[in-house]
Amino acid sequence: MFAAEAALSSGFFLEHAWVIPIIPAVAFALIIFFGKKMPMKGSEFGIASMLGALVFAGGAGYQWIQRVNGAGAEAYVAPIVKTWTWWQSGGVQFGIGQHIDGLSLAVLCVVAFISSLVQIYSVEYLRGDRRYTHFFASLTLFSAGMMNMVVAENMIQLILGWEIMGLCSFMLIGHWWEEGPNSRAALKAFFTTRTGDMGLLAGTSILFFAANDWTQKTLGVSGFSIRGLSAWALSGDPSHMAIVWGAAALFIAAIGKSGQFPLHTWLPDAMAGPTPVSSLLHSSTMVVAGVFLVARLYPVFFTGMSILHSSANFIVIIGGITIVIAAALAFVQTDIKKVLAYSTVSQLGYMMMGLGAGAWLPAVFHIFTHAFFKACLFLGAGSISHSASHHSFEMKKDMGGLRKFMPITFTTWVISTLALCGVFPFSGFFSKDEIIDNVGHNGYTVFMVIGLCGAFLTAAYMTRATYLTFFGEPRGAAAGEHHDEHGDAHASHDAHDDHADDAHGHDAHASHDTHASHDDHHGDAHHGPHESPALITVPLIILATLAIGSGFLNAAPFGEKWENFKKWVEPRVEVISPTGLAQVVGGAGEARVASDESTDTTVAGEEATASGDSHGEEATAEGEHSAHESPCGSETPKDGICVAPMIHHAPFKWSKALMSMIIVFLGMFVSWTLCVQLYEKKNKSLVGLTQRNVLLGRGYDFLVNKYYLDALYENVIVRGIAHPIAAAAYWFNQNVLDGVVNGAGTFTKKVSGWVYRNVDQRVVDGAVNGSGNAARGLGGILRPVQSGKVNQYGALLFGTAAIGALVLVIINT
Amino acid sequence: MLLNQFLILGAVLFCIGVYGVIARRNAVLVLMSIELILNSVNINLLAFSLRNGSADGHTFALYVIAVAAAEVGVGLAMVLLMYRNRRSIALDELAEMKG
Amino acid sequence: MLAAELLVAQNVGFYLIAAIMVVGALRVVTSNNVVHAALWLVVVLAGAAAQYVLLAAEFVAITQVMVYIGAVMVLFLFGTMLTRARIGAETDLNNKNWMLGIPVAVLMLATMVIALNDGFGNEQLPLNAAPVDTKTISDQIFGAYLLPFWALSFVLLAAVIGAIVLARKD
Secondary structure (H helix, E strand, C coil): CCCCCCCCCCCHHHHCCCHHHHHHHHHHHHHHHHHHHCCCCCHHHHHHHHHHHHHHHHHHHHHHHHHHHHCCCCCCCCCEEEEEEEEEECCEEEEEEEEECHHHHHHHHHHHHHHHHHHHHHHHHCCCCCCHHHHHHHHHHHHHHHHHHHHCCEHHHHHHHHHHHHHHHHHHHHHHCCCHHHHHHHHHHHHHHHHHHHHHHHHHHHHHHHHHHHHHHHCCCCCCEHHHHHHHHCCCCCCHHHHHHHHHHHHHHHHHHCCCCCCCCHHHHHHHCCHHHHHHHHHHCCCHHHHHHHHHCHHHHHHHCCCCCCCCCHHHHHHHHHHHHHHHHHCCCCEHHHHHHHHHHHHHHHHHHHHHCCCHHHHHHHHHHHHHHHHHHHHHHHHHHHHCCCCCCEHHHHCCCCCCCCHHHHHHHHHHHHHHHCCCCCHHHHHHHHHHHHHHHCCCHHHHHHHHHHHHHHHHHHHHHHHHHHCCCCCHHHHCCCCCCHHHHHHHHHHHHCCCCCCCHHHHHHCCCCCHHHHHHHCCCCCCCCCCCHHHHHHHHHHHHHHHHHHHHECHHHCHHHEHHHHHHCCCCCEECHHHHHCCCCCCCCCCCCCCCCCCCCCCCCCCCCCCCCHHHHCCCCCCCCCCCCCECCECCCCCEECCCCCCCCCCCHHHHHHHHHHHHHHHHHHHHHHHHHHHCCCCCCCCHHHHCHHHHHHHHHHHCHHHHHHHHHHHHHHHHHHHHHHHHHHHHHHHHHHHHHHHHHHHHHHHHHHHHHHHHHHHHHHHHHHHHHHHHHHHHHHHHCCCCHHHHHHHHHHHHHHHHHHHHHHHC | CEHHHHHHHHHHHHHHHHHHHHHECEHHHHHHHHHHHHHHHHHHHHHHHHHHCCCHHHHHHHHHHHHHHHHHHHHHHHHHHHHHHHCCCEHHHCCCCCC | CCHHHHHHHHHHHHHHHHHHHHHHHHHHHHCCCHHHHHHHHHHHHHHHHHHHHHCCCHHHHHHHHHHHHHHHHHHHHHHHHHCCCCCCCCCCCECCCHHHHHHHHHHHHHHHHHHHHHHHCCCECCCCCCCCCHHHHHHHHCCCCHHHHHHHHHHHHHHHHHHHHHHCCC
């Protein structure tokens, strides 16, 4: 029967976690209204709100850990779900609220933490910027949106957060929209993610209509509710078509938002935004929204994509492709931020591949660790541009040998790179390698190989980037060439123009921050590169520390005791009663659901009271469904519901770890050697190789043009659709709409003319004139009566009197 | 004597007066015809007064006579004025109030 | 005399005077001569005075003679004189529509006669009625009909002033 439901502890922060998105939302409003008048131009609201959210999220995380620790080893730990109905229509209740469990809290802590660091970093990085206040406002709003999405209790709320993030991404990428490439990049990002968002709406609708009946009947919640959908997906109720299409549609949204192939093209262009934006949105938080969506509604995808039973499915294929193509593209980039961008795309591919292959926990843990080291890498790039390369991100032109000048940045960079490559004991090892391991364990062997290749490539391109940036001789700006005025700086950028190593000239521009905002640096006493100020380096140090340490939250190699993250975050795969969904008995707060309760043990529980369940009758009996095997995900649960599918974890083996480490080091070594040969020693056989060798040259061009995907999207698809549509719209406007309008005008004119002639002239005027004529005629007739002759008057008078008298007489006789 | 004798006499005089007002061209003659009418009225009044045995008719007849005198005075003054302006007292030439 | 004889005498007297009056009236409206018309009017007025006596209205009869014949007719003759009426016959004393007057008059007469016959039939006037004495009349004038008397005095005043104003040579 059911596992015993113990009383689970809760706490203030857990119960009120819905406040967390509100804090930055309020700060956003404050920044908008009062920011410009504040001494720090509004950034104080942003930072305060982020720190406040962080404290809150931290407190909630702590209370959640208590809650999990207080539950049994494999017992189900119910999430804290609250909802408040804001709209009702057609029998459906639209709610807004919170659904707090380990996953939400993990991501929430990440978001709050990195947002705080990035905002502190931005104080220095964007000092003097032309739209400083609005930058902080957008950043704060973004955090509010993302936090809202993470705590969302239902799909509608999730979509709200999703869209807010999309909007803020657009605003932030286009922060310096005065330069054309930046606004184009912002639009590209927005439209590409929008294309994916069609899938979000379609998927939500499909799932709602398919699930609503079941969720209302069994759980009393609408088909938008996340736990409703999770339970429904695993209940055996869904029709195959509905769940497959729903899952596919939602995944398309995830493709757009998380930069998977084929909608990844916006992410590299998004580097046109300021570096803090890149590090917050486009590496650690916003782009993981798609991954978060898949992780959150995992039962839907698990069932819809048949993750358990297949060796290849939509998600894992897309993830795998993404890993490889992005890694390949990272090789040919000269802009350091673009390297990191492609690296992000590739890592997101890892996460998706992991989710698609059933490796839920490693993928989520990779979200966690990746956020830290990727943010550190981006902030490091920003630090270089801020203090060393005069706002240039071009590795080949303006960097080199910077390790001497920027020790802190160099150290943190290296730590984060090692974490990214997955070297023991850095955090990436514990997450990325777990993904690869579990992918193979679950039967997706091909993809495991892809993952290993990806690891090789990752190590290689990061080594290349590191070499070009920190080793060798300082070039260009790093050599102190551009320490005068704008003239020189502009000259150097013009030089970049003709450099065209890619067909898209705007790439070269996109990497330069604006000059106007950094005037104060030119007055610096320092010439040449130097380390960045504390406001920049301290966040780097913090993140690097986490890049080392966060891995130990889930250090599988050291045994189960070290797998805390798994304990806290991974959902327990018990079969639970519908009431067990929101079960907190007594004590500090009750998590209530809109309708929830049944004293039955049957699934047909309907009506709800707000009180907790009586746990007594569900007492005892670990059923045959003990801790280690649960029917969830593979069979339809009887007498209960599942909210998470059973996933098997690959046991850790040092041999496998060693093999992947060898591959990583091999990648590093090969790349290092090639770099030294090519860039330092200028080995004749290597220099200009792509120009001499036709095949390699073609391959190089193919990569440089990003597989011609951009050309395909913009020139073929967009223009092919937009042009005819525009022409058709124009034709419609001129001929149909204008025709209607003109026709209406002509018709009115004709009608009014007819009315004028016939009604006005003939009838109305005729009546008026006629009455006049009649009066005149009557007057003419009556005029002779007044002849002026007394005799006649007398005659009339007496005559009339006579006649009157006669009449009277006749009447009276 | 029959009452009707006097009344019919009055009626006859009245009608002759009416004819005179309509048919006569000379302003003075018209005024004379009006006198005839007034006299017929007097006869009427007195006949009824006798029938009713009261003196009201007499009083009224005296008033009529007084009014007639006033009226003739004013009327002839107007005729005089007319003559002074036009050298003629033919009423059909006096049609300036024609409509 | 006997009452019957008195009655006969009154009747005869009435009819005689009535005939004279009617003829006179007719001559007033048909005469060609303005002065003749005026004189015939005098006849009518005198006859009226005689009728008043028959009607036991002696005061009124005397007043009629004095005011009407004595003043009004003199006034008429003065007016005739002042407006240069031709002495002798004139031919254009009737206006061109004089024929319109006949049907009107006849119609009126017919109506009135019918009405009177119908109304009063053979009603007799009281015989031997004592003539109304002056005292009664004066009581009436200065008693019940005082207000009309005053009005009448205003009328006469207005008439006098009006006549003077109208007729003076300015």
